[in-house]
Amino acid sequence: MIRSMTAFARKDTEGAWGTLTCELRTVNHRYLEPSLRLPEGLRELENELRETLRTRLGRGKVDVGMRLNLQENTEEGLTVNMALAESLNHAARQVNRILDNPAHVSALEVLRWPGVLEAPAHNMAPVHEAARQLFGEALDELITVREREGERLRPLFDERLTEMSDRVAEVRSAMPRLLERQSEQIRERFQAAGVELDEDRLAQELTLLAQKSDVSEELDRLDAHVREVRETLDADRPIGRRLDFLMQELNREANTLSSKSLDADVTRHAVSLKVLIEQMREQVQNLE
Structure with missing residues (x-):
């Protein structure tokens, strides 16, 4: 079976959790050289996806890119990290004592501080499963394109x-x-x-x-x-x-x-x- 090393494949999927896109690009290379760019929530899948590439492809430079857009969970709303907010307020009061013209710190300024306002954590299990399935479908399409180009x-x-x-x-x-x-x-x-x-x-x-x-x-x-x-x-x-x-x-x-x-x-x-x-x-x- 003749397979070209030059190919491209793209797959998209969506669910209640949001949308996910997977793109695979391959060009000629002496050995198999995978390069994966995954969003933070899918980083733990990297080794698994690399192993899948090693079992399905012989050689070539493979670029894997995934884009994840999570749906905001508006039902549970946002939560405030009160311990961090109180620490910020205490620190502001201490600094104000040594200033000639202390400024008032508003609630919005405290909420803008990283980590004070927290969104509810997403359940990533269904996202991971969808990512595995989507990657498999994109890889199948990539191999089909490689075989089609090779047969030509x-x-x-x-x-x-x-x-x-x-x-x-x-x-x-x-x-x-x-x-x-x-x-x-x-x-x-x-x-x-x-x-x-x-x-x-x-x-x-x-x-x-x-x-x-x-x-x-x-x-x-x-x-x-x-x-x-x-x-x-x-x-x-x-x-x-x-x-x-x-x-x-x-x-x-x-x-x-x-x-x-x-x-x-x-x-x-x-x-x-x-x-x-x-x-x-x-x-x-x-x-x-």
Whole structure:
């Protein structure tokens, strides 16, 4: 299963407690790197949500954001922290004793002091449950988007792999003809130079030339790597790192093929192979 690492998902929910929004964004990254921004009332869920991400995603930089708007509980009303209010009043009187023109402290000024006026505590249990469910739904949507984006890349890989197999087959079929032509060119050079041919020495030189220019192993490995890439694309697991390794191996064989080239056509095929490999490698960087 091909999954892209670039995706976005957003889910909203509401209840008697208020409204909650969850947004997930992912981009490519070598490893799984989650970053969670949670409101104060949901901070205790962070470890649980991180563990869920680790079990559902293979790699990628994941940004998780939640926004919570709690409904004000107007039935119970507000309460005054009388102990804190009395402490503030006592402190104000002490300060007034040392002032030349003490100012009166009003009730509203005392109520504005942090912690004096308290709202009734919310029951966060239903909010936590709603957050877990909403996060799961957003993660499901994110994975669906990643899979959909990944499947859109499948034709690109299939086309490049098919073209690579065709070019490898062309080089393989052309090698006997190229070696024969190389032999004829050597004979022609000796004849043009008026040098008498030593058939035994010529046979040795042609054998050495054939050994140096033998690319059958490179062609076999290219075919094997192409088959491995196809099998990896069908695997139901994160495949990005494996494909990245295979792209390196394919590129190494293409470079060797180019260095052993006996003919401009073989060089052209080798260059085309490297172009195809690079096109796939660029897409592999964004796969999970």
